Amino acid sequence: MKLITYAAIALIGLTTGCAGPRAFTKGTYEDPKTIALLDDRFNENDMQLIAKKVVDSILKAPLNRPEPAIMLGKMRNRTTEHIDMVALSDKIKTALIQSGKVRFVDVTNRKDIATEYEYQQSGYVDPTQAKAPGKQTGSDLILTGTLSANVQEVGKDKLIYYKATFQLTDLVSSEIIWTDEKEIRKAYKKRSIGL
């Protein structure tokens, strides 16, 4: 009888003893649009939901001109978290450009474009192929946005609220011709991790 007990203890001991330190070695590719809430921070699912709402709303809005040229303005992160607002605005920009209903002017690379003009006009480049300033598209609208958050936490329960507000401003009249917001509220319950 004791033999059986010792055998059971030895079996558990042996498998536990093989454990050693842990490392992230076993991975799988996952569908990025599947909701995964591992912790209580802003994640890619929040970004996808905000971008989807903004893109759908802009494409449905009457912008009063065919294929307006939009420039990306300031994207403000007013939360206490570090949130990549460039990734969020890039996601919105990509979906809008792919829709074919709006155009975007490149604000981010203006310095590089200006430097390239100077180089191409310097005589090194074939004059028939050299690009020059003066023919860039003037933007019609500027897209700006703000992300704010509110956190409520009592005991084991936590509610996180995000509000993303975006707007398109007409560069001639400075009128806000479109605005919309996406509200996200996530509920968490604290639980112990590990042993």
Place this chain on the structure above:
Amino acid sequence: MKHLLFTLAIALLLGSSASAQTGRTDGAEESEFGKGGYPFGGPSHRVYLNTAFGSGFFDLTDASKTRTGFLYGLELGVEMDQWIGIQAGYNYLSDRDMSIFSLGSRFAYAFDPFVYHVSLNAGLYAPNEGSRNFGLAPGAGIDIVLHKRVRIGLDYKHDFIFTDNSITDMDRIYAGLKFFF
């Protein structure tokens, strides 16, 4: 026995219908409401069914011998969380012609691909002939995760059976497949 099978069937139906949905962000507006996801924690409140095939080792009171008997049975449990669950079981020990009805709790620790667990069950030990007795059965075991819904495991339980005049010990070792719903 019929009551036990009926209870198992009802629990399985309830368990399968209560499985959690994984949410997505590319659905219609507000389709994400109520959806969540923790791919590593596993869903909570899962019902499992464990089949048991093994041996029972028991001491004879009139001789200092250990006898073995074929053991088979079923365990039905509910995992409230990954680490804790309650379970009810039925085992039959052929050589002793005895049914064992048990109810208890189970504590588990997952270390992929193994799941270690310890349990404590209270049991009713009912031989076909003779009196029924109450007993306690602490146990331990290890499962190997084959699939998110299937595990193969080895269990050990030590039974302290309280009879009128003495305490009879019994050991159970059994292997089984565990199905999660």
